[in-house]
Amino acid sequence: MKNYYILILFALSLASCISVRKHNEQTTSLISPEKLKDDVDFAHSKLKELHPQLYWYISKKDLDYKFDSLKQTIDQPLTPIQFYFKLQPVIAQVREGHLSLRIPRRKFTKKEIKVLETKKPMFSRFEYYVKGEHLYIIKNKDSVENIKPGTEIVAINTIPVADFMKKYNSLISSDGFNTTFQPYFLKDVFFNFYTAENGFEDKATIQTLYKGEKKTYTLTRELKSKTDLAKDKEQEKRTQEKKVNDYVAFDNSYNRNFKFLDKDSSIAYIKVKSFSREYSDKFYKNSFENIKKSDAKYLIIDVRNNYGGSLEEINNLYSYLAPEPYVLIKPSQVTSKITPLKTNYFRKSKPFQYALKSIFYPSFFFSQAFSTYKKDGKVYYKMKADKSTKPNKNAFNGKVFVLINGGSFSASSIITSKLKNDKRIFLVGEETGGANDGTVAGFYSYQKLPNSKIDLPIGLLLVQPNIEFTHTKKGVTPDITVTETMEDIIEKKDPQLEWVKKEIAKENTVK
Numbered sequence: 001m002k003n004y005y006i007l008i009l010f011a012l013s014l015a016s017c018i019s020v021r022k023h024n025e026q027t028t029s030l031i032s033p034e035k036l037k038d039d040v041d042f043a044h045s046k047l048k049e050l051h052p053q054l055y056w057y058i059s060k061k062d063l064d065y066k067f068d069s070l071k072q073t074i075d076q077p078l079t080p081i082q083f084y085f086k087l088q089p090v091i092a093q094v095r096e097g098h099l100s101l102r103i104p105r106r107k108f109t110k111k112e113i114k115v116l117e118t119k120k121p122m123f124s125r126f127e128y129y130v131k132g133e134h135l136y137i138i139k140n141k142d143s144v145e146n147i148k149p150g151t152e153i154v155a156i157n158t159i160p161v162a163d164f165m166k167k168y169n170s171l172i173s174s175d176g177f178n179t180t181f182q183p184y185f186l187k188d189v190f191f192n193f194y195t196a197e198n199g200f201e202d203k204a205t206i207q208t209l210y211k212g213e214k215k216t217y218t219l220t221r222e223l224k225s226k227t228d229l230a231k232d233k234e235q236e237k238r239t240q241e242k243k244v245n246d247y248v249a250f251d252n253s254y255n256r257n258f259k260f261l262d263k264d265s266s267i268a269y270i271k272v273k274s275f276s277r278e279y280s281d282k283f284y285k286n287s288f289e290n291i292k293k294s295d296a297k298y299l300i301i302d303v304r305n306n307y308g309g310s311l312e313e314i315n316n317l318y319s320y321l322a323p324e325p326y327v328l329i330k331p332s333q334v335t336s337k338i339t340p341l342k343t344n345y346f347r348k349s350k351p352f353q354y355a356l357k358s359i360f361y362p363s364f365f366f367s368q369a370f371s372t373y374k375k376d377g378k379v380y381y382k383m384k385a386d387k388s389t390k391p392n393k394n395a396f397n398g399k400v401f402v403l404i405n406g407g408s409f410s411a412s413s414i415i416t417s418k419l420k421n422d423k424r425i426f427l428v429g430e431e432t433g434g435a436n437d438g439t440v441a442g443f444y445s446y447q448k449l450p451n452s453k454i455d456l457p458i459g460l461l462l463v464q465p466n467i468e469f470t471h472t473k474k475g476v477t478p479d480i481t482v483t484e485t486m487e488d489i490i491e492k493k494d495p496q497l498e499w500v501k502k503e504i505a506k507e508n509t510v511k
Contacts (some may be wrong), residue, residue, distance in 0.1 A: 027106055042447075043087065046445075047458060050335055052440060057176050070087065080452040080453065080454055084196075088170075092173040097174045100171075102456070134161070134165075137153065138486060147217065149490045152208060174435075175475070180431045181406045181407070203220050204219050260296070266294075266298060269300045269302065275412070277310035281316060284316060300497070303403065308412050315389060319395065323424075327389070328386070329383065330466050383461075404428070406431065407433060409432065409433040413432045426480075429481070437472075443460055484496060
């Protein structure tokens with residue numbers, strides 16, 4: 001019996017290695033122009049079939065023209081990654097921030113992953129700031145080469161960063177005609193694009209500029225020390241505190257934080273980096289119980305750089321801010337009654353997972369099949385968030401400030417738009433990266449382009465806050481605009497939070 005299990009494990013390991021090898025061979029193979037054009041048509045047709053608001057920000061005529069024009073430019077064989085850099089800019093013209101091709105990249109075997117885990121990363125040892133076509137280092141986590149925060153990277157392997165910026169900016173779109181989202185998102189994904197295009201390197205040369213002085217550095221993937229490896233293991237441990245605050249091992253931080261900003265506990269502060277849903281119920285329960293006990297008069301909610309997440313979590317959070325029953329979102333539209341069945345139920349399932357999912361597939365099928373309803377000629381998906389919700393018993397009744405910026409996207413924009421419409425909050429910061437009037441997301445149908453094998457996830461739900469629409473085709477605008485500079489970040493200053501503190505102090509002085 002023991003030998004039998006060893007054989008099964010060996011067979012699965014061998015199958016995995018073969019799968020990785022085939023995938024990597026496919027990502028580097030050239031595809032004929034005719035097949036690439038077929039992929040363009042396939043992507044276009046699937047968008048028309050599944051996307052519930054395809055022409056929100058671009059007319060059908062203009063989008064058709066862009067797809068047709070793209071095909072005219074494909075006159076030679078391309079690899080999947082080369083094709084990605086041609087097709088994604090057209091997809092981005094739909095101006096839906098959730099809509100994007102998945103970058104075709106090489107996969108690693110388990111053995112290769114184990115080796116990589118013993119090495120330090122190369123580019124992610126820094127934190128970045130993007131302004132226009134400029135890329136700056138604002139944090140040097142390991143003091144690599146003593147590179148100072150504020151240093152501009154002007155070239156990578158002799159290629160000007162401005163060239164990369166022009167190329168990569170065309171791959172990103174926010175919702176609608178917002179312009180604040182791109183720099184926030186690009187600083188996080190710049191090197192995802194770079195490594196996809198240039199390969200997974202063990203060494204890179206960067207040319208920098210700091211206070212007028214030019215320098216050249218060589219970055220490498222150094223081996224981790226025993227201390228580093230021990231720290232990695234420690235960070236992976238999930239204590240109760242880590243669970244409730246949703247610990248993120250990658251950057252040794254918490255997704256959620258709660259604290260009081262003053263000695264008498266009159267100003268409560270909640271920071272949410274992502275609406276991940278995990279343990280969020282307990283976090284908000286504990287936080288608002290503490291706020292109620294303290295009799296705090298002010299609450300600051302910080303959703304800056306929060307790319308969104310769970311509708312359930314923001315609906316729950318809203319219940320702690322609402323003075324009366326409310327409905328968070330309007331009914332969510334889909335293209336047809338069978339759309340919910342196109343969510344790739346078995347996607348990425350390993351043999352055992354596939355077998356297990358098969359058992360529950362009938363339940364999934366019937367729940368999805370009866371999850372829609374038709375009204376006024378349109379089809380809608382049943383959602384808990386579009387039903388009336390009662391305020392929580394510990395709902396906060398004081399004054400609420402919410403901090404936003406261009407990195408506030410998706411669910412962050414949904415909840416801030418609703419709160420602003422209901423005149424429940426005072427918004428401070430800059431226009432959100434997500435649209436004021438909603439977005440297309442919810443759940444996805446993952447379409448694989450037949451020849452290049454690139455994934456195209458298409459959002460299936462039109463999710464809109466239950467508000468009076470502004471029709472600006474832009475983000476949620478703050479009540480007071482306060483911007484943050486690169487120097488503020490480096491010097492650990494927070495002008496947006498400081499503005500709120502001063503405003504609170506002013507109000508209390510007047511009283």
